Amino acid sequence: GNSVTQMEGPVTLSEEAFLTINCTYTATGYPSLFWYVQYPGEGLQLLLKATKADDKGSNKGFEATYRKETTSFHLEKGSVQVSDSAVYFCALSVVGQAGTALIFGKGTTLSVSS
Amino acid sequence: DVKVTQSSRYLVKRTGEKVFLECVQDMDHENMFWYRQDPGLGLRLIYFSYDVKMKEKGDIPEGYSVSREKKERFSLILESASTNQTSMYLCATRLLIVGTEAFFGQGTRLTVV
Numbered sequence: 001g002n003s004v005t006q007m008e009g010p011v012t013l014s015e016e017a018f019l020t021i022n023c024t025y026t027a028t029g030y031p032s033l034f035w036y037v038q039y040p041g042e043g044l045q046l047l048l049k050a051t052k053a054d055d056k057g058s059n060k061g062f063e064a065t066y067r068k069e070t071t072s073f074h075l076e077k078g079s080v081q082v083s084d085s086a087v088y089f090c091a092l093s094v095v096g097q098a099g100t101a102l103i104f105g106k107g108t109t110l111s112v113s114s
Numbered sequence: 115d116v117k118v119t120q121s122s123r124y125l126v127k128r129t130g131e132k133v134f135l136e137c138v139q140d141m142d143h144e145n146m147f148w149y150r151q152d153p154g155l156g157l158r159l160i161y162f163s164y165d166v167k168m169k170e171k172g173d174i175p176e177g178y179s180v181s182r183e184k185k186e187r188f189s190l191i192l193e194s195a196s197t198n199q200t201s202m203y204l205c206a207t208r209l210l211i212v213g214t215e216a217f218f219g220q221g222t223r224l225t226v227v
Contacts, residue, residue, distance in 0.1 A: 032213040043118075043204055043218035044157075051213035089156065095212050100164070101147055101172065102206075102216050106156035 002027045006090045006105035013080055013112050021075040021108045023064075023090035031092040033057075033066055033073040034102065038087045047075075047088070080112045117141070120205050120219035127226050133192040135222050137205030143217075144210040146188035147172075148180065151202040151221070163188055164210060195226045 007022040025031060032051045036044040048057030053068035062077045073090060090105040121136035137146065147162040149172075159172030161180040169180050177199060181189045192199055202223050206216040 034215060036218075043220045044206075045218065046215045049213070049215055093213075100145055100208060100210060100212075101159050101162050102208075103159075104149075104157040106154065 002029075002031070002092060002094055002103050004090050004092055004103055004105035006088075006108055009087075009107070009109040011108060011110045013110070015082055015112055015114050016079045017112075019075070019077040019080045019084075019110065021088055021090075021110070023073045023075065023105060025071050025073065025090075025092050027071075027092060027094050029094040031094045033064070034091040034093070035062070035064055035073070035075050036089040036091060036104075038089065038107075040086070044089065080110070082112050082114050085110055085112045118205055118207055118217050118219040120203075120222050122222050123220065125222060125224045127192075127195050127224065129196060129226055131192075131195050131226075133195050133224070133226075135190040135192075135203055135205075135224070137188045137190070137219055139186055139188075139207040139217070141207065141217070142185065143207040144185075145208040145216075146182065147206040147208070147216065148178075148188070148190045149204045149206065150174070151204055157204065160190065192224075195224075197226050200224060200226045 034049045035047040037047045048059040050057040050066035056065045064075045087107045089107045091102045117140045148160045149157040163182040179191045205219040208216040
């Protein structure tokens with residue numbers, strides 16, 4: 001089946017620290033990969049995506065590279081800010097699997113202090 | 115911009131009540147989804163629909179039903195609310211095209227007492 005595994009949180013960092021949130025996946029087809037972010041009290045919003053191997057998605061200083069050989073899509077940011085405090089979800093979609101629903105990891109809570 | 119609107123931000127209902135959660139989108143997306151979000155469990159798919167009057171079960175459909183009479187509206191129904199259905203409910207929409215992202219509503223925090 002299809003699934004997403006991401007690192008357990010919470011992740012606590014100081015401002016300007018380097019961030020990595022690990023995400024690995026299993027998929028029976030060829031997936032598209034996504035990172036979503038959820039700020040307190042809000043719904044999810046797309047942070048970045050990649051649709052084929054070796055693609056790099058980037059947005060707001062965050063990056064993730066689609067690694068087919070390691071089935072990974074790790075999220076990175078060189079210098080986090082307090083405003084990055086949120087819950088981050090890795091997700092995949094595979095056509096023909098449960099329709100086209102996205103399958104999510106359990107989420108990683110990031111807390112950044114000044 | 116895509117707009118996905120859920121009818122309520124917060125709801126408090128009594129055990130045994132029939133509960134309706136409404137979701138409306140304005141971008142003509144074919145796919146609509148209902149997820150529930152619980153701490154430590156992430157997002158779990160309840161039901162989805164890829165066309166009017168079409169519905170498919172997700173991973174946790176028990177205790178829920180859905181209705182899609184119009185393309186822009188997707189309703190989640192709790193036939194007889196129970197305390198274990200206290201959760202955050204998220205509606206999402208998506209085009210029926212490979213690689214496209216889903217757009218989410220702001221969520222409905224449902225408490226069943």
